Amino acid sequence: GQNIDQPTEMTATEGAIVQINCTYQTSGFNGLFWYQQHAGEAPTFLSYNVLDGLEEKGRFSSFLSRSKGYSYLLLKELQMKDSASYLCAARGTGGFKTIFGAGTRLFVKA
Amino acid sequence: NAGVTQTPKFRVLKTGQSMTLLCAQDMNHEYMYWYRQDPGMGLRLIHYSVGEGTTAKGEVPDGYNVSRLKKQNFLLGLESAAPSQTSVYFCASTHRLGGDEQFFGPGTRLTVL
Numbered sequence: 212g213q214n215i216d217q218p219t220e221m222t223a224t225e226g227a228i229v230q231i232n233c234t235y236q237t238s239g240f241n242g243l244f245w246y247q248q249h250a251g252e253a254p255t256f257l258s259y260n261v262l263d264g265l266e267e268k269g270r271f272s273s274f275l276s277r278s279k280g281y282s283y284l285l286l287k288e289l290q291m292k293d294s295a296s297y298l299c300a301a302r303g304t305g306g307f308k309t310i311f312g313a314g315t316r317l318f319v320k321a
Numbered sequence: 322n323a324g325v326t327q328t329p330k331f332r333v334l335k336t337g338q339s340m341t342l343l344c345a346q347d348m349n350h351e352y353m354y355w356y357r358q359d360p361g362m363g364l365r366l367i368h369y370s371v372g373e374g375t376t377a378k379g380e381v382p383d384g385y386n387v388s389r390l391k392k393q394n395f396l397l398g399l400e401s402a403a404p405s406q407t408s409v410y411f412c413a414s415t416h417r418l419g420g421d422e423q424f425f426g427p428g429t430r431l432t433v434l
């Protein structure tokens with residue numbers, strides 16, 4: 212079947228580094244996405260990985276291991292505004308559908 | 322560019338009533354999607370469209386219908402609302418498959434009493 216697992220909640224301190232893990236199962240594989248969603252708002256795109264390895268974009272990095280069905284989102288120099296839900300999503304092959312995880316709620320404390 | 326817009330933003334219905342949610346995008350995107358988001362669950366795909374005049378069922382299509390008469394608009398209809406359809410509904414669009422991310426509308430909060 213198709214499934215995405217990620218932790219429900221995480222807490223980290225302002226200025227620190229946090230890693231949010233995601234494991235996925237899809238029918239084939241055509242990309243792994245991370246989205247950020249603040250409470251009451253729409254998801255917004257953070258990153259996309261289709262090949263193994265690390266993609267860095269400012270304070271945010273995303274890693275993918277296709278053989279392990281595993282990805283993580285790394286947030287550096289945490290800021291209070293990073294408190295949000297982070298959605299892991301995977302797209303299988305042969306279709307137009309993206310499977311979303313339930314999201315990880317990140318709380319950044321001072 | 323307004324991006325993806327949704328109307329209405331909030332709505333309360335009684336069981337059995339009908340309504341239509343409108344999604345519009347001004348980015349000339351081919352693909353459009355309707356999702357629902359419930360607490361503790363990921364975004365679940367209701368219906369999607371890969372182009373004007375085409376629609377297809379997603380993961381949870383029962384109780385919903387859609388139409389894509391114009392490329393920029395994607396309508397989601399509830400013919401006879403049920404309390405189980407209380408949710409936040411998001412519309413999204415994307416230019417093409419592959420690496421292009423989905424752009425989401427602001428959402429519609431629907432309560433069915």
